[in-house]
Amino acid sequence: xxxxxxxxxxxxxxxxxxxxxxxxxxxxxxxxxxxxxxxxxxxxxxxxxxxxxxxxxxxxxxxxxxxxxxxxxxxxxxxxxxxxxxxxxxxxxxxxxxxxxxxxxxxxxxxxxxxxxxxxxxxxxxxxxxxxxxxxxxxxxxxxxxxxxxxxxxxxxxxxxx
Numbered sequence: 351x352x353x354x355x356x357x358x359x360x361x362x363x364x365x366x367x368x369x370x371x372x373x374x375x376x377x378x379x380x381x382x383x384x385x386x387x388x389x390x391x392x393x394x395x396x397x398x399x400x401x402x403x404x405x406x407x408x409x410x411x412x413x414x415x416x417x418x419x420x421x422x423x424x425x426x427x428x429x430x431x432x433x434x435x436x437x438x439x440x441x442x443x444x445x446x447x448x449x450x451x452x453x454x455x456x457x458x459x460x461x462x463x464x465x466x467x468x469x470x471x472x473x474x475x476x477x478x479x480x481x482x483x484x485x486x487x488x489x490x491x492x493x494x495x496x497x498x499x500x501x502x503x504x505x506x507x508x509x510x511x512x
Contacts, residue, residue: 390510391433391448392420400441411441418453420482436479437510452484454494454503454510462501466491470472473501481484487511 351416393414401414404427414435421433424440431448438454462474466488472509476482491502492511505511 352418361398365400389423389512390420391431391455391472392451392510393417393421393443394449395410398443398447400433400439402441404432404442405511408442412439416481418483419449420453420481422454435488436484452510453493454482454508456480456482456503457507459510460503460507462494462499462503464502466502468504470502474499476501476507484508484510 355422382448387408393416394416396415398414399410400414401408401433401469402411402477414436419435421430421435421443423433426445427442429445430442431445432440432442433448436457438444442469456478458478460476464471464473476494480496485493485495485500487505492505492508493500494503495501
């Protein structure tokens with residue numbers, strides 16, 4: 351039995367093959383909400399348990415008592431997130447106890463500036479471990495806020511941003 355040659359309408363050109371794959375990849379990227387999401391979350395309440403695994407049957411390793419504490423997400427499993435704190439202590443927290451609101455923790459004593467420039471006016475001194483809300487960031491600076499005050503801080507002093 352001999353195979354019949356394919357007609358031009360039955361052939362798939364290499365160009366259309368790549369074009370179809372590119373479309374699929376583009377659609378995947380557009381509909382993957384976590385792909386471009388931040389790697390950081392914050393704690394919703396004043397008391398949250400961190401566990402050794404993703405479930406209530408795993409033992410508690412840490413009890414966090416600081417609302418808005420930023421944590422880096424390293425893994426997700428069902429309704430649990432594996433997170434790490436500024437000291438690189440890692441464990442699992444139930445997702446509904448975490449918020450996508452962006453907060454920063456100051457890594458070491460620093461200053462807040464009126465503009466994104468160290469030559470601009472210093473508007474506040476910020477102590478190590480202070481938690482502040484992240485308003486916006488660019489490549490090197492973030493605008494942080496606390497009650498009624500805002501200041502630009504260099505990213506190198508901030509835990510809670512990539």
